[in-house]
Amino acid sequence: MRVLLQDLNYAFRQLRKTPGFTVTVLLTLALGIGANSAIFTLVNAIMLHNLPVTDPKTLVRIGDQDDCCVNGGWNDNGDYSLFATDTYYMFKKNLPEFEELAAMESGYAWRPVTVRRAGAQTLAKSVMGTFVSGNYFRVFGLSPAAGRLLVDADDQKGAPVTAVMSYDAWQQDFAGDPSVVGSAFYINTKAATIVGIAPKGFYGDRIDTNPPKYYLPMNSMDQVIGAPYFNDPDLQWAYIIGRVKPGTSLPTLQAKASTLLKQEFAPLKTFTDKRAKEVLPRTHVVLTPGGGGIQNMQDDYKDHLKLLQWIAALVLLVACANIANLLLVRGMSRRAELCIRSALGAQRSRIVRQLLTESVLLSCTGGLLGLAISYLGAHALLALAFPNQQNMPVTASPSPLVIGFAFALSLVTGVLFGLAPALMAARTQPAEALRSNARTTAQGASFLQRALVVLQAALSLVLLVAAGLFAQSLNKAENVDMKLDATNRYIAHINPQAAGYKNTEVEPLYQTIVDSFHAIPGVVKVGLATYTPMEANNWGSGVKIQGQPDLNKGASWVKGTPEYFDSVGTHVVMGRGFTLQDTMNAPPVAVVNQEFVKQFFSGKNPIGHRFGFSGPGQAGLDGAHEIVGVVEDTTYTSVYWKNHAMYFLPLTQRAGSANDTTYHLDEDQSMYAGALVIQTNRPIPGFEKIVGATLASINPNLTIVKFQTFQQQIDDRFTEERLIARLTSLFGLLALLLAAIGLYGVTAYTVVRRTPEIGIRMALGAARGRVIGMVMRGAMLQAVIGLAIGIPVAIFCVRYIKSQLYDITSVNVPVMSVAIGVLVLAAAIASIIPARRAASIDPVQALRIE
Template identity: 90%
Template structure:
């Protein structure tokens, strides 16, 4: 311990003597380790995070995909992860290998509820809620923060509506008021009792940008939100997670669950179709770990986070190469000191230990700075990845796992890149080192040092090319002609069903909404629709053209009011759009997009043809809707979705032909999800104006979400923007580190060749020739790095092209820009020591020799 303390004291003194070296190494380490720790913080918080529940490792999910939200029909691959109510109860009854199985709503994020506490002057709020089985909290082993949690008795048909409030909602909306527990509320205008508060830190069964504030029993789903699919054995809507008994073999349990599912599906209406019967033998489930909950967000962000990990690792590698170079230079500059210590009797192991102590101390300090950088960086990453999300259950503070990761990274960096210089310096023969002392050679930097600079240049080029490609990809995606007009357009998401309206009552409501907004000065167009362009939503069905063979093709569909196309900027290319005459009881009509016409009619005109829905769950209805118009191919959902066939129906007309199996009262498609408002100019405080207008129609008709149309579109590129910005940042960071490394090695070469340069200049060498000689050496290393980096960059594109928009290879602009930036940085890094070399006084240089 005494010797270790001596080594640490000496190391501190040595580092204080060379502040430039110390600061450079610490900043390099802090940036390299900080970038990796920040990315790892995000990876840990999203990909590796377990639910805050009891013993999450014994939880198992039935299913392995993020299917959402209400599905019908069969799956060609036979892999199911979404289940009907009947299937849940069947699994619960026939799988005793699970201690318990819980069901939870898959698509709650698309169905907010309206909540108002009973009493005078209370305000209705649109919030997220999820419907779960009565044993939901028991399966997770949770205890309430106040009151009680849901039990099986709450989840029975005909039971009074009860709800559990999240801890965050209790604190944020009611400042922890204990009287909330047991209070009467109105949920979608239905009376309910809040029976308790969920434990602090529990955010539900999955990480989500907007976690649920209320948990309701699933048997109240149809009553509260009008969900006919809850009792439909052919409709799948629920995820299932359970806790398995100790010693249960998963392979056998998975096979048993798959067999039970086939038996459950066989008599269903879905599988009466011949094609479905052929798919039935492939029916199966995959059991997956459930400790992390439902992996929807993890699946969405997994590829991008892994890419960022690799990019951050490359930056760290560049940083470590830079540090190794600095330590090599430092080690060589201390040869005389180490030789004297060796001549005085110091053992080689003692010298190596001293030098290792210095490098580990440096890396430890750099690791501490890196944690600070990672804390700031992780907050910045969360702000970039999830803008305007304040309830995200992700903590940017470094967890013990992240702190351990940074510590190990620092230790490995210190030992690995401190060992080689220490061993090289310790191998110096005392007599030889003392004999040469200040005498220099013409050899300049060692092969290892030059190799490290080449490595830095190559890696920097790869990162710069990646940055260029992702920037180009983002630019191309954002500038696609979406056939939309966002100028002075606003999107107002609403939920009429949550305000208490039946689908047979919405027609006068929509007319009132249109009239009320048209009465606002400056409003030009008001369109309502089930969903709008470039939002994360999609409804689809099979399509059957009347009198023609079934092509077994599908299309997405939207229901809208007459002014909708004008409000989003979609032009009618043929025929007409919707009119005021296309009402609930009028003949069913449809408008299709150009891609629909192309896929189903080729070069023929679709106007006047009839079509309906086809699919396994229904008898094909091939004559439901007459096509009266064709509109341009407006982009919906994502610019990555090519050849997107779509059709549009009047909002208040039934989606199909009402019959005993599909009564009009159960048609959920008649509820508008959004209002699109076009104004003549930007209107200050328009959100409040909209809220007041809706409240004047019905106090329960609240704003679910308010955005400009442009903001909605920009939100669809959040991940792409995050990747483009971070790759650019990391590329510039790697470039800076590579330039510093090149500058350091070139400066060191100039110092070692000072006598040689002095002799050359004494013999008449011009300053320009000396400058050219130094720059040639610097540029040669850069060019070798380019020769290695160019093919590596071309090869690596194949692994990221799936994340690029319409870019499949390294294009000339990206490569040329990256090469130009790297060469310019190398020239700047080389010109400074070159000018210093050219200013050497020959007499002074020879006097040193």
Template identity: 55%
Template sequence: MKFLRRFWKRISNFVARRNGAGRLREEIQEHLALETEANIRAGMKPEEARRKAVLQFGSVEAVREGYSSEKGLPLVETILQDCTYAIRMLRKSPAFTVVAILTLALGIGANASIFSLIHALLLKNLPVADPKTLLRLGNSNDCCVGMGSHDSGEHSLFSTNTYEYLRKNLPEFEDLAGIQAGWTYRQVVVRREGSEDPPRSVMGEFVSGNYFNTFGVAAVAGRTLVDSDDVAGAPLAAVMSYETWKTRFHGDASIVGGTIRVNTHPVTVVGIAPRGFYGDRLWNAPPEFYFPIETMVPIANVTYVHGTEAQWLYMVGRVRPGVSRAQLQQKVNTLLQQQLATTPRYRSEEGKLKLKNQHVVLTPGGAGIQAMQEQNDRQLRLLMAASGLLLLIACANLANLLLVRGMARKAEMNVRAALGARRGRIVRQLLTESVLLAGAGGLAGLAVAYAGTSMLLAMAFPGSVNDPISADPSTAVLAFACGLSLVTGVLFGVAPAWIASKSEPADALRGARTIAGGATVLQRTLVVLQAALSLVLLVGAGLFAKSLNKLEHIDLKLDPVNRYIVHINPQSAGYVQHEVGDLYRTIEERFHALPGVEKVGISSYTPMEDNNNGWNVVVQGKPDPNLIASYVKANAEYFDSVGTRVVMGRGITAQDTANSTGIAVVNKEFVRRLFKPGENPIGQHFGGSPKTAADWEIVGVVEDTAYESATFKDHMMYFVPLMQREKSADYPIDKDENMYAGAIVLKTSRPVDDMETLARRTLASINPNLSVVKFQSFDAQIAERFSQARMLSRLTMLFGGLALLLSTLGLYGVTAYAVARRTSEIGIRMALGARRATVTAMVVRGALVQALIGLGIGLGVAMLCVRGIESQLYEIKGVDPGVLTGAVLMLIAAALLAGLIPARRAASIEPARALRAE
């Protein structure tokens, strides 16, 4: 009996659906006829009138053709039908389509632009042969010339002798290359022989003769360096980068075999490196020339190339197939200890104990030396997380838009169901629309990504030259954007499509009265999610903005107004150490002759410059504290030129010459760390060890001026005259590289717009080979040290602002939709005596409740997230109350704005009109 009852019920339902569908078809035909007639009376042609009537009623003809005959159609044809119809429906709603695409373009574009940098900086290998077989000896980026070792015993920098010993005794490597660690700090001056062009200061790297062979790189013209180039007495040779060949020499083939002057020395260009090769590490200014290690002695005039203690080389090698990395690691450590045992540092009893701990960590070398990667890793990952949150907010907006659109097309869905369309078919059609939307958003996002990546590169690496990082989207970035678009379309289109597909044929015949009911629970949940994520991004943006503000307002004990920095390299201009005294005096005289120049400071390096030279210090009569102090050589006008005040004793004077008593001026931190409270440092002596503690006499104390970084705390410094050397120096002056100054600081009475031109002209008049390595105003040099903090602050503020905008739009959309669905309810309320203010308050209250729930959730998430970014904030721990309050108030204000507009619209509803609409 139960079976018969179920069977009879199914038959009855089937007949009812057939009858309902029949009546629905009749109503549809009648409706189409009336609409067509009205359109013809409006002046349309019959065909156009019929087409418009069909579109107005939900594309019934397309429904009939696309769904009633779907059985037996090929899959491709069915998909094409879906796509064609989806495009037509999206064209019918241009406002919805544009808003959805722009929303997704912002989310996908932000993620794609950040991923572009992550891919270029962190995920790519060097453009060399088989990078997986490359190993680096070492795991840190120590730079640039070291004389000791880490307490841990790890080695990443090596002497030339150590390199040669390991290369000779490690047959497990097909080739093992030696690479200059600090080429970014030692530029060379280059001029083509016979050219009238002025010499240029460029990046040049000194490498072993097997360098190109190790990386499996061939020349595009001429040849690469070989071992025979890297021996003492060999002709000076160089390989030029492809980009330099094309941009500076216009692809002139005659340059191969031609001569260039490098630091005044004639060097033969033996070949051109391949296109896209940027060396052994990613850098924003890659080498323009590659020279053999042995040529560093004559070209750069350095003394440490064959020193037993000086560590200045990185090593990268190509491992033979089948070699065990664990066994190779052990062998490298054994050989390293054997070689170090022959050096003076490890011959003492204390040295022998330390020797047992000396080791090397082998790391993958396919990506090269990871200096830039380590500098930017945390910042890029943080930005990726922030852009991911922005994408989630954008996707929540898209889901809400699709939900609202689906509800608005309920009548269309009912018609389709009445004509025989199955639910899965309707879901697939709606899903096709969302995927097409996401695809269009992804394409628009690529344009956003290109512009965003260009902006990021300009912010992260200002003033970079021949930057190997391109803003053009790579294959990986294209795949990332396409995959993200597809996942977004499917993931955030399924739920709206499924909900919208819930339809009954009978609903098309009866009037759907919407006496009550606003937005769905899912819609409200999405709005709450948007508010929570927006609060997290706003709090993060506020914290980074406050951190940057604190950084920029640190008292650097400097005066950058009307000051200019001219970086020079007398060594590359051919000056030997005993000649630089006359050069410095000439520089002072020539620059003082320029109009407006008041002070001419000369020093080894300058404040807030990416440079530091540190030495151990011991005060005479005191135990060795094992402390390092930064060491600067300067002339008499240096302190005035940078704005550093002398607070005790005197500064450096013109009478502090090479033949006078060795004196030093120390900073206040130096006194605090090495002297007791109240102890007078003036007249005290110090040096680099207990044996040499009488080298320098302290004659003055200056303020704690910021050097290298504004956050460099407890920074001990001492300053000595340009031409003075340690009393204990037991080597000739022409082997003392500390005699070379690296910068001129000019203080002027007023801004001088053409100071760079004047500086270049003045130096060229002294010596045509004395070029400007880099020119900056003091303000620009200081601002450069905040570039990463500024980038993080600006981008997180941008993401926070976009998140707030999207959240406001989402809340507005849901509130407006709820008001539209409750039109009749509101009309009845007002007909029964409800005041406009009451209706307004009711709608605004609903919007605020959703925002406040999101704020509560976002507050807890923000508390957790701040722990992960504290290390990148300056003097900020936890969530700052002011920042949190500001973020909360901004979200509440946005919620009020988003709710007030629909509320005013609801309050203006006429009761009679609302009831007639039903």
């Protein structure tokens, strides 16, 4: 300990004596380690997240897919992760290997609820609510923050509606008022009692950008939100998670659950079709760890987060190469000191330990600074990744795991990149202290130093090329002609069902909404639809053209009002759009897009043809809808979804099969508009308040679920791409800066060591230009070698990221040319400074060094 304290004290003194070196190393390390720790914070918060529940390791999910939200039909591969109510109860009864099984709504994000506390002057508010089984909180082993949690008695048919409020909603909306527990609320106009508050820090069974604020028993689902699928054995809507008993064999349990599911599916209407019977033997489930909850967001972000980890690691490698170079230069400059220490009897191991102490001290200090940078960086990353999200269950605060990661990274950096310079510096002979170093060091930098600069240049080029490709991909994606017009257009998401409207009441409601908004000065078009083009929503069905063989193809569909196409900027190219005459009781019609015509009619005129749903239980031959028009291929959901066949139906007409005897109007969820699209002739300040007031004047329970401009909705679809493009550009520039510093350092070091040689050359008549050229040639040669290595590496690496690029499959000439040009320019700037310094050497002063 005494020797260690001596080494630390000496190391502090040495670092204080060279503030320039110390600051450069600390900043380099802080940036490298900070970038990695910031990315790891995000990875830890999203990918490695465990639910704040009791013993998460024993939780197991039945399923492994990101399925959502209400599905019918069969899967060709037979892999199921979403289940009907009857299937959940069957598993619960027949799988005693689980202590308990809980079910939860898969698609709550698409079904917000309208909540109002009972009492005068209280306002209705649209929030996220989810429906769960009565044992939901018990399965997770949770205790309430106040009151009680849901129990089995709450989850019975005919039971009074109860709800549990999230801790955040209790604090943010009611300031932690204890009287909330036991008080009466109206949820979708239905009376409900708040029985308790969920524990602090619990955001539900998954990470979500907008977690639920209310938890309701699933048996109240149909009553509260009108969900006829809850009682339909052919429609899957629920995720299932359970806690397995100790000693349970998961492979055996998985095989048993798969067998039970086949038996459950066999008598269903879905599997009466010939094709369905063929895929039934493939029916199975995959059991996955449930401690992290439902992995929907993790599945969406995993590819981009892995990419960011690799990019951050490359930046750290460039930073470490810089540190190694700096330590090598420092070690060489201290050769005389080390020779004298050796001559005075210092052992080589003692010298190596001293130098290692300095490097580890530097790296640990840099790691602490890096942790501070990572904290700020993680906040910036979260803001970029999840803009405008206030209740994200992801924190940027460093967890013990992140702190441990940063410390381990610092320690490895210090030992790994301090060891080689320490060993080289300690391998000096005492006799060298008595000699002049001028002649023996005239060769300049060592091969290792130059190799590190070459490595930095190569890695920097790879990162610059990646940054260029992602920037180009984002630019291409954002500038695709989506056949949309976002100018002076606003979108207000609404939920008429939550406001208490029945299916039979929506037609006059929609006309009232249209008339009310047309009365606002400046409003040009008012359209209502089930969903809008770029909100990441999609409804789909099989399609059967009347009089043609079933092609076993499907298409997406949207329902809208007469002004919907104009409101989003979609143009009719053949026939007509919807009119006021296309009412609930009028003959059913449809408008299709050009891709639909291409896929189902081989490009021939489709006007007048009829089609219906195909699939189990669908009388597709009846031709439910007559095609009356064709619209251009407007982009829906994502620009990455190409060849997207779509059809559009009037909002209040039924969808599917005209002769379906099982159809009930009061169960048709597609009658409800999900969005209101308003076109104005100019930007209107404070338009959200105007929209809210107009809806409230129609019905106080008709609230805005979400309000945004159409351009904001489009921009939101590129959030991840924008994050990757910005971070790769930032990391690429950071790596370039570090590489330039490394090249400058080695070149400046070479000039210092070759000062006598350069002085002699100039004394013998060498011109300044020749000296500059000589120094720059040596520096640029390292950059060129780095380019020679980096170019093929960059071309090779594109194959691993092309799936994340839009319409880019290889490195193109412009991106590569810009990356090479930027790197060459940085190398030239980094080398010209020491080159000019070399050319200004006074020959007389240089010769005196001898």
